Amino acid sequence: MTDSKTVPPAPPQPTGAVMVVGGGIAGMQASLDLADQGFKVYLTETSSAIGGKMAQLDKTFPTNDCAMCTISPKLVETGRHPNIEVMTSSEVLDVKGQAGNFNVSVRHKARYIDVDRCVGCGDCADVCPIIIPDEYNEGLSQRRAAFKLYPQAVPNAYAIEKRGIAPCRDACPAGQRAQGYIALIREGRWDDALRVIKMDNPFPGICGRICNHRCEEACNRGLVDEPINIRALKRFVTDKVYEAPREPQEAAPRLFDQQVAIIGAGPCGLTAAQDIIRAGYGVTVFEAMPVAGGMLRLGVPEYRLPTEVIEREVQDIIDLGVDLRLNHRIDDLDALFESGYKAVLIAVGAHEGIRLPIPGASLDGVLVNTHFLRDVRLDKYADFSETVQAGKVDLAGPTLGKDVLVLGGGNVAVDCARSAVRLGCQVQMACLESREGMPAHSWEIDESLEEGIRIHNDRSFEQILSDENGRVRGVECSMVESFTFDEGGRLLVEKTPDSKHVIPCDTVIFSVGQRAGLAFIPEDAGVGITNQQTIAINPNTLAATRPGVFAAGDSVSGTSFVIEAVDSGHVAADSIIRYLQGEALETAPKPDLPVVQMTKHEIDQRIKSGEIKPQPRVPMPELEVDKRIDNFREVEGGYDEVGAQAEAARCLACGVCSECMSCVFACGRDAIMHDELETTETIDIGAIILAPGYQIYNAHLSQEYGLGRYQNVVTSLQYERMLSASGPTGGHIKRPSDGASPKRIAFLQCVGSRDQEHDYCSSICCMYAAKEAIMTIEHARTEGHNGSENGAVTCQVFFMDTRAYSKGYEEYYRRAESKYGVQYTRCRLSDLKEDPDSRNILVRYSAPYEGMKDIVEQEFDLVVLSVGMEISESVKDLGRRLGIQLDPYGFCHTTLFQPLQSSRDGIYVAGPFREPKDIPETVIEASGAAASAAQLLAPARYTLARVEEYPPERDVMNEPARVGVFVCHCGSNIGGYIDVPGVAEYARTLPHVVHAEDNLYTCSQDAVAHIIEQIEDLELNRVVVASCTPLTHEPLFQDALRHAGLNPHLFEMANIRNQCSWVHSDDKSAATEKSKSLVRMAVARSVKLQSLKVREVPVNHTALIIGGGAAGMTAALCLAEQGFPVHLVEREPALGGNLRFLRYFIPTDGDTLNPQEYLAEMVLKIEEHPLIQVHTNSELLETGGFKGNFSSTLLEDGAFNKVEHGAIIVATGGVEYKGTEYGCGDDPRILTQLEFERFLSGDPEPGIMIGESPASVVMIQCVGPAEHYCSRICCSTALKNALKLKEISPEADITILYRDMRTFGFKERLYTRARAEGVRFIHFDFDDKPLVSVGGPESKLNVSVKDPILDREFLLEPEMIVLSTPVVSPPGMREIAKRLKLSIDMDGFFLEAHVKLRPVDFAADGIFMAGLAHYPKFLDESIAQAKAAASRAASILSKKTMLTNAQVAVVDPLLCVGCLTCVRICPYEVPQVSADFSGVGNIIGAAYIQPAVCHGCGTCVSECPARAIQLMHSTDDQTMVKIDALFEVQETEKDIIPIEQVELKQ
């Protein structure tokens, strides 16, 4: 090293991507802002669709706009933005790295449907049998396990919900999807149900009868009452389907040459045969017996399992092409391989019965179970019962007698005993075990007893006694005290001394076990045998020790149940297939879903909430004893349809999705992926914005409100869904108990807010309750007018303070009261109970403010709980994983000066996650957080954002129209109700159509690629798609046109799904005819379409900010730090605005600066920043131009100064109102809050009394204009100053006279603290305001006020009166508004473009607002809004060029008379009459509409009396031709301006 100088490492280039967490309105807004500014955005959302809480709302206050209508364009925009990657069902796990360069790991949960393939047609949901509560409708309706969160959901794709594996399936050895077929039975879909069973088990009819149904033991329903009768349902459905004659199965196609030998045609061997043959191999099954079915056919008595069922199910397998060789005993394994079999499966079962080695075991009349049952089944005893009845039983030889004793207590022993009963024998059983300990099923034992079988328990068998002829005469037994097995498995019995006795009988049947007969495997065959005489195998693969040999079923496991044999067969087949494919036998185990084990607590909760109704099993009919003991008829009957469906309806659908695979068959896009696994991905990003939102308070926890217990108590969000026209009640308010229209509705405020557990106010509940009450009354009025309902409904709100603190809210609240008659009762409830007969709710309360001191009881039909906001546990976990500081409630900690910054650098927050708030503030914060991220990552702008590239556009305007029509089936959504090929056929007959076709899904990726090919190959120059709605799908197809080199405006859609198939589903021919009309109209219009050009306009990157207060300065710094030059204009000689007058902040954690220190720091930064040019003593005189290209004139220190800029931020602030109310200005002891604050700080304004802190102060709230609108900050400011005075002199006597204390959000804590510190609060009403009288400078100040609780006048004599006067707009504001053509609201503040979703935008493009100019607000709110305004401005300033709109109004100046109609009518104030153009008769001055700012609504077009304006892409002839086409009227020459005359005239 020659040079020892070390160069400090350059700071790493930040990553130009941002991760936004949470897909609600905040997450969408932040994503759109950033993506528009050249950053790549990853938007993660835990649920299956974006939209958040706002998508659930009905209307929004205070404008009563439909929430979905306003949010839906944002959803579509977010979903389609090329630089936003929406990741649904995803969550952030971990964040490594530091601000600017994070590495985030994100978990993508399995959605089970491929979002890219899914076209949202909903066919999967139509066939899904699982019904669960719909969380989008807050549990008021039901949905399927395959679902789309809501109709407008983005992405427009379905998802499948799986909670886990249902316990029934988990318990079943073969993994039977019991929950699935039960649900299908409930729906009456018998064939589907049987298909689901047969997927895992080829023997449903058999298992439906004899399975030991471990599924039922595991069933969660057992926690409610009784398990589902799963076995009976299985049997029911097989009986149902088997009523029809069996259809032969098609043979499975043979794909491979290899042949597999299976020894044994029992359930195991046949299951394996089925699987292997379906995989394309040949299978030979060798069976020693004359019949197939193994133990099923030969070991289970007919009365339990009819032969025809076995034969049918066996034959279904044989049909596949199995070479079945009966009576073919295999005795040489090697010979099988030598004759060409590539693999051998030994599935011989366990047919060798065992005799106990006791004396007499070989006497005549001693039989073994397996042989006995087989003989019965093969009809060897066909005439035996007649023989018995005739008393002619021949006891010579090893035959059955009439007195039978079965030794053994298992199920097979019971089978032997009950079979013997049916042959006419007297039957007894004897076994080692006690009654309870018998291995046989208890119901089998019960049925045996019913059939007259005597059971001797606790017996040990000593010997079998012989009669003189060598035949059995009885069994000598001892009584057993206890028994155990030693380590070697040997039985140790403790007998009762001297208990020997004889049980007489003439026949003994041993039923003490059975085993496989493996005599055909010689010792040198290479196949290992275990000590228990079973084949040694690898338990995972069932491979024996010799390659190519596998063994399964009872021959390896010992005796077990048929379902285990089936499972074993599947496993063996799987291994054999892998063996033949040359693959490793062991597969990696699939990650398991958890087994859903419900807790008693969960069950109780669901019973309480009415979701589960206890209801015992539907009983199964059974053959009575006397009808069954003399024959082999089936004992169990079966359910009928009604019984089966009722039983199936009891299922709790534990796993949610049951993997019944119905969706897989229904999906035409192969989009279903039931085996999808959860994945984790790591992503490099530069910053994170957390907008995870809130959850509503779980009011079930506050039992006093009765939610869940009383049906007619609902949450506000449930009520919101009830109000919604798209909700579960179609917008008709129906109370849950009986569906009646409630006439008396109570709204209970502060549920989960401002209580013992929540020391904060949730900020939104007062307003949404007012909105819900207003909407209720509006609904009732409309329905009343329709004559369908009696319109009278009363809404009563029980509240503490009405927090109508934001823009337009006070007016809205008063309207609720005065115009709609909503009753407001200021009180806390005492209790609430249900009238059990009417289900009405009785509310008890006292309302001292209303003069009702005693408790009264009032009856309501419905009670709505205004539930507050909380942070969910999962969001708290997220906060902890990310290492950011949360408060005890889980809200994200932020500071006053950096309200959008979490405690970890580079992680920003927005929305209710940092404090409860409503939608406009959430949107503001989202944009603000986006600005913070952009500030951090500015150097990396446009490094990762993608720009779509298109081929050059073909000029087709001189060609004759060549229209291509593509008609979509949308799976069955259109195709099921409309003759789609017929519509396409019809389209071919229309003029100019050169091609028409139908597609299964026109919007699928392959279909879109096909459209592009068709455009190119057929030289199409117009495209019509007849499918769904253009609102979601037009951009997709327009993009296809661009990729094919066509102008995107040459595209037209016919909405035959939403407007035909979905609404006319009951009339296929009329719907088809209407579809043809719509296609005809679309084709006609398409011919008239024109290529439209957009222009690229260069953008000036400088911002003009008017107002140098906190908001203006914050916005200036935010933009300058991103590299945008700023002109900061301030009318005063110094920067600072209202911040100059503040002395204290409302105390918050972590903020140590006082206002003046903060201001000084800020001013210093501004002055030092090279990109900020401060213009003090300056005023905006005039502005011209449009977004991206403004030009303004400033009057600066008396001189004109012209500046060019691309965007404007208006931050002109507000001032404290100073009027004459309450003696203001009359006496130096009567101050405003700002004056009082300065007084307290010892730095008063000139002319204000200086002195000791007053010993007593009265504060009066809501002074002057605040009687009309809420100034938002005064309550908290009053408390701040009151607490400051208490800090200075704790004895000070402070009384606050208030109307409502509006300490929303965390400011509630100030209120609580003030009360704790002894500040007195007295409520007053505007019609009974306090009176202030001042006698003179020496006399006392008098305030008289009426205390409503004590109901008497108080006379207060404070040393000082402090008036909380509101923020009002500053002088000169109207001038600014006029110069920038901005609107002002009725309270004198600037009017935003949309009060909910565009709170910083003006209707005029390129102009934004922040701070008090918008509405009174706190410093942190001003900072957030300033950043938001900077973000909105940056989305213009960051662009090199801007594209003008294409669909704009264009004036033909030659027709313009300059009448100004367009100028007056335009809602965006775009048209101007310009002297650059000449109008009719060449008179100077014609209207001009700047295309860069025209919104394309066309209002001016229809208003223009001279018809001088046309709207591009929606010209009159383009609309007229549609009307003509609808009525099939030939196009006529009308007074329409030919389109050729309307050229963009620039």
Place this chain on the structure above:
Amino acid sequence: MNAKIFNPEIVAFCCHYCAYAAADLAGSMRLDYPTSIKVIELPCSGKLDVLYVLRAFEDGADGVMVAG
């Protein structure tokens, strides 16, 4: 009673932003209405020209609905 049932042909001019979206939602919710109602989308109900209404009647419409 007249045997012939009057089935009026109605043209509905719908605002792109609200009424057209509402008609879409009616589809999602499978609400029924007569097939003789046909929707024509407008960029805004402000774009409705009286000429459209007249043309519809002239061409044979029995009713015109404007929704926005």
